[in-house]
Amino acid sequence: MNARIPTTMAAIEIVAAGGPEVLRLARRPTPKPGIGEVLIRVTAAGVNRPDVMQRQGRYPPPPGASDIPGLEVAGVIVGIGENVTSPGVGESVCALVAGGGYAEYCVAPTPQCLPIPRGLDFVQAAGIPETFFTVWTNVFERGRLAAGESFLVHGGSSGIGTTAIQLARARGARVFATAGSPEKCKTCEQLGAERAINYRTEDFVQVVRELTGGRGVDVILDMVGGDYFPRNMDALAVEGRLVQIAFLKGARAEINLMSIMQRRLRVSGSTLRPRSVEEKGAIARAVYKEVWPLIESGQVRPVIHATFPLASAAEAHQLMETGSHIGKIILRVVSTD
Structure with a gap:
């Protein structure tokens, strides 16, 4: 079952290798979930150092991955591909992805999706997958x-x-x-x-x-x-x-x-992005077992330094490159109101 989904979406493109100014808001076709994948309506996306390296032309996405930057998202599942029984449409998740996070919609393999920890909002959850994994x-x-x-x-x-x-x-x-x-x-x-x-x-x-x-x-x-x-x-x-x-x-x-x-x-x-879905899924299961209880009990929390609207991704990258931040920088993609 899939919710009503637009054919195009807002996303951040890298128009050429270079500084933060090469990040541009554009319209892209909304991706469709493949076998074993879900489509997430993104509420928040984490900004990470590999995103900066990709923008600079120093860290290309692995074969088959989206050229849209962004390695971690949090949001609500609005579509499922073949052979997906869980998680389902309407569930709130955070997910590790190989690319595509700086967008209104993003596909993710189901083994790389985890339920948002109790007590955390979407912005906090978006700061978990890349760093905690x-x-x-x-x-x-x-x-x-x-x-x-x-x-x-x-x-x-x-x-x-x-x-x-x-x-x-x-x-x-x-x-x-x-x-x-x-x-x-x-x-x-x-x-x-x-x-x-x-x-x-x-x-x-x-x-x-x-x-x-x-x-x-x-x-x-x-x-x-x-x-x-x-x-x-x-x-x-x-x-x-x-x-x-x-x-x-x-x-x-x-x-x-x-x-x-x-x-x-x-x-x-090690690097994380090029690893297989099976390997990332094994990490996700271990994190869910060993780390989720620490997060939900309040012993561990993602530290959020600043948030920016999706359209201001260039400003988020500028902040990251100054090195002045403490903790995570997050893009707000969809209002949680």
């Missing part, structure tokens, strides 16, 4: 962070960082974070970091080693790359794990193999 699979599945271990996240005030701090703390880890201003460091500590390190004025390796009695941390989640790589190696404990999810300072680094061998360090990394 990323943190879960990298920190707890790849990094295997366990209760009682120590954890360092770089970019602690980002959407990823604010999520990682809360989840690691809620699951019993000792948490440290880096951030670039006293205000951001204060927020990190309010969210659960034992100590936030201002990377502009302090050496995170030295601080982490002092706080751990010279031992180092068990897990590091890094999106900086470049010259942070050898410093991350120095900040890890014996048997420590570094998980790399981005490289804002560059993809190349010098590696001291002897240090890795002697201290039995492990380096891993």
Whole structure:
């Protein structure tokens, strides 16, 4: 069963690789859900760093994905494809998508849809899928962070960082974070970091080693790359794990193999967008089981810095590129009134 759906919709196009000004509001054909997919009338969509990279021409959508940016949405299901029994039309969901989020309508594979957590609105829910899925699979599945271990996240005030701090703390880890201003460091500590390190004025390796009695941390989640790589190696404990999810300072680094061998360090990394529906569905099920109770109990919450109308996507990207935000930036697509 499908609700009445218009043939065209408002969406944000990337007219050429470039700055935020290349994001333009346009009319596009409303997508149709395929086998195993649902059509979501989008109320809110999250803005993420990969969207900026796509706009710059540095991160093309995977084969078969929409060229419209946007990797996470929240809204109401208005149409279902073949072989879909759940979720159904009229249900409110948030979803991880491979593209197409900056639009009035978006298709999503059913395994990547989750019910909006109790107590959250659409804007808050739109800030969950990309960051919570990323943190879960990298920190707890790849990094295997366990209760009682120590954890360092770089970019602690980002959407990823604010999520990682809360989840690691809620699951019993000792948490440290880096951030670039006293205000951001204060927020990190309010969210659960034992100590936030201002990377502009302090050496995170030295601080982490002092706080751990010279031992180092068990897990590091890094999106900086470049010259942070050898410093991350120095900040890890014996048997420590570094998980790399981005490289804002560059993809190349010098590696001291002897240090890795002697201290039995492990380096891993992943991307989320190109992974299969089956893999993303497995992550979604784990997040629903392990994280949804923490959200619904109030122990963990998406941190929303600012919202913009869909037509102001360029302004949202400008804000993200300043790096001044704390938490998530969200596009309001449909009024919730």
